[in-house]
Amino acid sequence: MANPTWILETRELTKRLGGKPVVNEVNLAIGRGEIYGFLGPNGAGKTTTIRMLLGLAKPTKGSVHIFGHDIRKERIQILRKVGSLVEYPSYYGHLSATENLEAVRRLLGVPKSRIGEVLSIVRLTKEADRAVKGYSLGMKQRLGIATALLGSPELLVLDEPTNGLDPAGIQEIRELIKSLPGSHGVTILISSHLLSEVEQMATRVGIIAKGSLIYQDGIQMLRERAKSRIRFGVSDPEAAWRLLLSHGYQADWDRRQLSVDRTDDRTVAAIVAQLVRQDHQVYRVEEETASLERIFLEMTGTEGSL
């Protein structure tokens, strides 16, 4: 039986395509009300995983449980409470936004009033009667989100919803997504290839690289990995490093810079005093913070590959 604390849980989820595992034994676990950031570089297997979550593709191995039910056995009941946007938005270009939503509404069987509601949530009301093929990418993206919201889902699965948008568009969609769990009690899975994009809204993140899930925990844990260091600019760093070590400080010298783990003011002052006493010239004492993005790049091993 699936663990009831998770709204979505996969076990050893695997998909082989063209002979190689594109998604490899992935164990996702998402709790109710979370905004789960599903991160990974291009080609990591995010979309393939999401397709399996929605029953669009069959896993080669492993299982998907949503709301505690197996997607293979109860796909339709599960999908009644799931809204999704996969890869790029799909729409019927010759129809207006209202007609597009109506086509989906007829399949969901929700009241007609929902169309107006979701249009206003994504702020498309004014443009609703224009043919969608004339929409900008951002508007199409917003229509995609409106379609996903139409059935008042308990779980919203959004695959790179800000792909191809300008900074203002990204900001707008981010605000929209952030407002959903609060006002509607929705659980959200949002994929992205940029940590910075979900950093401000995700409560938990899963990082996938080359098909394998390499990290899954609170965003806070990830921030801790990005803890800062104190860097010293001195006249003879190598000698200074030996001096600090001999006095019991955990200093690092990597031929470019001398640094210690972030520590309290008193210790920093003691280190400086020690250096000055031994006639080292101290040019700077700086605090340096590794960005989350840097950690993400190091974890996914894509640094320098671009």
Place this chain on the structure above:
Amino acid sequence: MMLRLLSAEFLKIRKKLLWLLVALGPVGVVGLQAVNFGLRYDYLTKQYARDLWGGLITNVSLLALPAMFIGLAIVASMSAGIEHQTNAWKMTLALPISKRQAFGAKFLLNVLLLFVSCTLLVPFTLALGWALGFAAPIPAGELLRAAYYPFLACMPFVALQSWLSVTFANQALPLTVGIIGMIAAMFGSRFPDWMPWKWPLLVNAWHEPLYSVGLGLLLGAAVFLIGMLEFARKDVK
């Protein structure tokens, strides 16, 4: 559920040339016969002197058959193309509907559109007959049989074209199959009885059109079932 799916299908083909095509098919067929009978009025009325209406219906059917083959290929391709264009399959099939029903709805839509086309043949043929001054009585039975028997005997091809068109995003293959079908249908009378392309002509060794209709319905159901199961089994692109 099936009704909801169908109503969504009909909404999606709004503002598309599909409806125009559905009307244009029978208009073209009857229009060409109007030209034929107009130009060769004396010759044809002499040839069919004993049964003017029968002669007209035979001629309309002769043209309607290849038109039906190519028309249904285009209709199936266009109704599937609506989904292929922005790969809307991944949106539709992530909704709480069964893949079998989604396939069934596309097939049914194509059947209904073809049904409308075949139905339109009846009033158009009648109008032409009256315009040519053919006298009563109108052979109603013969006219209805000419409109609907080939339609029913054509079911294997409706199922096949529906299946091919939803399976391949590139419509070149399904349309080629449709064109081959059209050509085959024109030479159908030379084929042996077991060839499905012959069935819509309603000609068989027993001189019983209903046998052709029955065979068409049976094979149509079989092709539909295979296509539906295959569509449901496959991963969505």
